[in-house]
Amino acid sequence: MSDGEARIDKWLWAARIFKTRTIAADACKNGRVTLKGERVKPSRNIKVGDVIDVRKPPLTYTFRVKRAIENRVGAKLVPEIMENITSPDQYELLEMTRISGFVNRAKGTGRPTKKDRRMIDDFTDPVFFDSDFDFDDEEDEF
Numbered sequence: 001m002s003d004g005e006a007r008i009d010k011w012l013w014a015a016r017i018f019k020t021r022t023i024a025a026d027a028c029k030n031g032r033v034t035l036k037g038e039r040v041k042p043s044r045n046i047k048v049g050d051v052i053d054v055r056k057p058p059l060t061y062t063f064r065v066k067r068a069i070e071n072r073v074g075a076k077l078v079p080e081i082m083e084n085i086t087s088p089d090q091y092e093l094l095e096m097t098r099i100s101g102f103v104n105r106a107k108g109t110g111r112p113t114k115k116d117r118r119m120i121d122d123f124t125d126p127v128f129f130d131s132d133f134d135f136d137d138e139e140d141e142f
Contacts, residue, residue, distance in 0.1 A: 006068035009042035014072045015081045058097050062086045
């Protein structure tokens with residue numbers, strides 16, 4: 001391996017995009033990491049200037065490689081390693097997902113929490129007027 005190149009799975013781990021190298025390698029194998037629009041294997045070498053797309057639903061992050069490293073660095077040094085060039089519309093998509101909240105629960109996430117259940121009940125229960133409410137009283141005031 002020449003200087004200025006690194007394996008993509010090691011770089012994704014070293015740049016703190018993924019928590020472990022195994023998760024980074026699995027993301028590459030499952031097609032969630034692309035380089036120049038092409039799916040990559042974990043052993044693919046990257047170099048300075050490459051643009052990498054990482055799909056972490058619901059977002060697709062885009063990073064530009066500033067340094068090709070294979071050893072993990074501290075969080076403060078990450079800006080020297082990569083540049084986050086993710087488009088603002090991706091972050092708007094994330095915000096919309098947060099706002100929608102429980103409406104689009106992912107399959108397999110389990111039962112709703114007590115708070116989620118109360119929100120669902122409030123949303124789906126019909127609103128009834130109080131039994132003491134009298135429509136005729138409004139006309140008498142004028």
